[in-house]
Amino acid sequence: MxxxxxxxxxxxxxxxxxxxxxxxxxxxxxxxxxxxxxxxxxxxxxxxxxxxxxxxxxxxxxxxxxxxxxxxxxxxxxxxxxxxxxxxxxxxxxxxxxxxxxxxxxxxxxxxxxxxxxxxxxxxxxxxxxxxxxxxxxxxxxxxxxxxxxxxxxxxxxxxxxxxxxxxxxxxxxxxxxxxxxxxxxxxxxxxxxxxxxxxxxxxxxxxxxxxxxxxxxxxxxxxxxxxxxxxxxxxxxxxxxxxxxxxxxxxxxFVAEFFGEVNSFEVRRDGRDGWILGDGRSIIVAPTDEAIGDTATVIVRPETMRFVTGPSTADNLITGKIYNEYSLGSRMQYQVHSGGRIYLVEAARAAVLGLSSGGSVTIGWDAPDAIVVGG
Amino acid sequence: MAAVTHAGTAGERNLLPAIPAGLRAAAPVAVLLVLGFLAPLLTVAAYAFATPKSFEVFRSFTLANFSAVFDPSNTVWMSFAWSLAYASATVALLAVIAYPIAYGLNRMFGKWSGLVGVLFVFPLFVSENVRLYGWVLFFIKNGVLDGGLKWLGFSGGPEVLYTPGAILFGMLYVYLPFMLFPMSLGIAMIPKDLVDAARDLGASRLMIWREIELPLAMPGILVGMLLTFVLGAGAIAESKILGGQSVITIAQDIEVAFTYAQNWPLGSALALLLVAIVSGLALYVLSKLDLDRILGKR
Structure with missing residues (x-):
């Protein structure tokens, strides 16, 4: 740039x-x-x-x-x-x-x-x-x-x-x-x-x-x-x-992030030095970000870094929603998860998601290092 | 009895589908071509073998007309020679004249050049004789050129009318659209990428023309040459009007045989020979013109 x-x-x-x-x-x-x-x-x-x-x-x-x-x-x-x-x-x-x-x-x-x-x-x-x-x-x-x-x-x-x-x-x-x-x-x-x-x-x-x-x-x-x-x-x-x-x-x-294909993107505004909050006031935890990025930014989370959170495992960011649709990508599956009026895309290996079905309630999550913060 | 009837209807039912739909659809055109094109040609061919100075077509067979044409004392071969020479000269000169025009049209108008080329066909809407008489008025003594120059104080224009040169001029003028139109279509077929690629690979302007543009435009150029040659070999008005009969073309000899001389068999024999010569040359060129190879079908 x-x-x-x-x-x-x-x-x-x-x-x-x-x-x-x-x-x-x-x-x-x-x-x-x-x-x-x-x-x-x-x-x-x-x-x-x-x-x-x-x-x-x-x-x-x-x-x-x-x-x-x-x-x-x-x-x-x-x-x-x-x-x-x-x-x-x-x-x-x-x-x-x-x-x-x-x-x-x-x-x-x-x-x-x-x-x-x-x-x-x-x-x-x-x-x-x-x-x-x-x-x-x-x-x-x-x-x-x-x-x-x-x-x-x-x-x-x-x-x-x-x-x-x-x-x-x-x-x-x-x-x-x-x-x-x-x-x-x-x-x-x-x-x-x-x-x-x-x-x-x-x-x-x-x-x-x-x-x-x-x-x-x-x-x-x-x-x-x-x-x-x-x-x-x-x-x-x-x-x-x-x-x-x-x-x-x-x-x-x-633009570059989305050029790769489908991503989850969240428009956020700055809240303190390393804090970013969504439009609805919820905060998103990300890794420390570049000072040069202004007060508004976009957080990008790739579907392949999103995961289903079950049992004892946890993640830095958690969202509960319902599986709305699923698509086969061959060796992997892509899921559309609806939560709070938003659609989240999650990609996971077949074996890991056995037992999930459309309409089922799930918790999805991602870790702070996987969230990419870009300006604008 | 019933069985026979049954077989009969089955046979009828099979007869119609036995003729492919394509052939049935082509039948009207085929009939038109047989009646309007093949029948007159066959009549002319038949007349060529009829008794000289008679109308005994289909009732006599003789080679007398041909032996008359090939008689060493007969000078009709000169008319053949003139016609073919004029046709060849017209083709050669028009190829050189039309190529830059076609090329320029293409550069200026791109894919619309074919349409612009059609504008060159507009003069054909005026009768050829009328246009040629227009040139007579232009070149004649005290005409547009001569009179205009005299009016400007010069001693007058050159005396070109009724010379062999005037005939060539007339033919170039009349047949230009027939060369230009197919030629510009041929040039329009050259993909621009190929010219760019050749240049990118280091080729000079001349090299690109010789290696890429000319071979790819060749189908259009050859079609134009063929068309012009066939028309030029049968030319008559140019020699009569602009040439003042200083040169007798073969078409004129044929006309005379059919009209004043009332010797239809001789005229037919001459016509048949002309058809044989021109179609022989045309077929030879067409055999060289390998569209399949150029379009990559082979």
Whole structure:
């Protein structure tokens, strides 16, 4: 949040000297105050982020959050209205896409339908005027890398399945040998199982190639699986960026917390230093919170940290209510518990909740460390 | 007896479903095509083998008309040559002229370019002869061009009317929409992502055009070329009106055979040869035009 408030300044040239000392942490890609304005609408509204060499960074956000525009600026298909984009310390704001050592894997994949698998992969090599024999050798090597069978070389690319097309697009991007690879949610059109498999393969490929990956998606789940760092975008701004662990355990705002899926959120106001009370006057016990949060806040409790309290066990916060509905999530169950006009979501393993039924009276609870307090 | 009747009705019941619904639905169009398209063509073909200068169609069979056409003393081959040369020149020049227009339309109007391209078809609402006579008035001595230049104090316009060049000009003018419309549809079929992707992979403007845009627009370009060639090979008004008969096209020879000469068999033989040449070329091009491959069906 504080990063977004830094006013745009020219890229810091002193980082050059730092490079020599800490080459491993030098940013390969640096964005300072990047904005993109269409008419009077700021699609991207002040992005500051450093992406390190070899990092896998995913930007997530709902549609219309500006993530695609951001990626198009990084790839050179749009130029920023304000701010600076540097690649290895060099300003690339207005460097066209074909002059940048970066490559974008499109959402549509943008495979050339009139070319074979081999010709598609060889395209960037042909651009570089590489000889035909050398091109073919490299294409076959890349096909092995993305696990495409060799006989696909002469296959019409439009005859390939969805997953195979993904691999062709990846191999083609790698053939360009870019410093940074960008991905515009290329897995979004695939079925769940294939998507899961390819997510893991992509992560393997990232580790094996050592290249820097910048991935955008609207699925936080996808982001969590693959990335070293996840950035959450909303309305053209980067709301939070951090490791998947940080995003999950310490969401900066209610938006980030709710982006993960269903949560229990309580609007509260401050009562003393570490006390928060609900609208109805009941107090909520939470862990000591950040001073920076004002007098009103939202307490987020994830359904998976809520639990049924029975027998001798207890919890910092307790609520009694009636089970209103239950949903199977496969290995786990989700319960809707009504209490005092509110609905609470509780997720629990099947075995732990045997014997509970709709309409039954239950006590639910959660511990103070599991409650996340966010501003606003 | 009863059993026979029973079998009969069962047979009748089976007869109707034996014809697929698709064929039955296509029957009206099929009848129309047979009567309106196939029958006249067959009549012309039959006339081509009838006794010269007679109307003995279906009652005589002779190859005399063809031997007359192929007689070394007959100069009708020149008309064929002129027509095919003009058609080829028209196709080649229009391809070069129409591509930038189609490309520009696409860049300006995006997916609406097809609709804007229709505007180029509007001149077709005015009779071709009327439009060509308009050009006669423009180019004729003391006409719009010549007279206008004289009025401005110049010595007068160039004498282009009734020359082979004027015929080519007329053909380019008349057939432009037939090239432009399919071509702009072809160019509109190129997904923008592919151009972006090619550029992202380092391709230059020229490389993108040669490797991506041209091959993907090729179906539209070839359809435009084919259409223009077929129409151009049968052109007659341009040579008669703007060319002042300085060049005789094959269509004019056919017209003369059917009218002044009253030699329908000869005219039919010429027409049949023209159909054979043009459709042969068209089929050859169509065999090269592999839509399935481009659309990824194969």
């Amino acid at each position: 504080s990063l977004a408030m830094i006013s745009p300044a020219p890229p810091d040239t002193t980082t050059k000297t730092d490079d020599a000392v800490f080459p491993a942490t030098a940013p390969v890609l640096q964005l300072v105050g990047v904005r993109k304005i269409f008419g009077d609408f700021a699609a991207v509204d002040g992005i500051n982020v450093d992406i390190k060499e070899g990092e896998f960074v995913t930007i997530v956000g709902p549609s219309g959050s500006g993530k695609t525009t951001l990626l198009r600026m990084l790839a050179g298909m749009e130029s920023p209205s304000e701010g600076y984009i540097t690649l290895r310390g060099e300003l690339i704001n207005d460097v066209p896409a074909n002059k940048r050592p970066t490559c974008l894997v499109f959402q549509s994949l943008a495979l050339f339908p009139h070319k074979t698998v081999g010709e598609n992969i060889e395209f960037p090599l042909k651009v570089r005027k590489m000889g035909a024999a050398e091109r073919k050798a490299r294409a076959l090597e890349l096909m092995r890398m993305v696990r495409l069978p060799e006989h696909y070389y002469a296959k019409n690319v439009m005859r390939c399945s969805g997953g195979e097309k993904q691999r062709v697009a990846l191999a083609r991007a790698f053939a360009y040998d870019p410093d940074v690879l960008f991905f515009d949610e290329p897995l979004s059109a695939l079925d769940y199982k294939l998507k899961k498999a390819l997510e893991k393969e992509l992560k393997d490929l990232h580790r094996e190639s050592g290249k820097t990956f910048v991935y955008i998606t609207h699925s936080l789940e996808e982001a969590m699986v693959m990335s070293d760092r996840v950035g959450v975008m909303s309305r053209g701004r980067l709301v939070q960026i951090g490791t998947p662990e940080e995003i999950y355990t310490k969401p900066a705002t209610r």
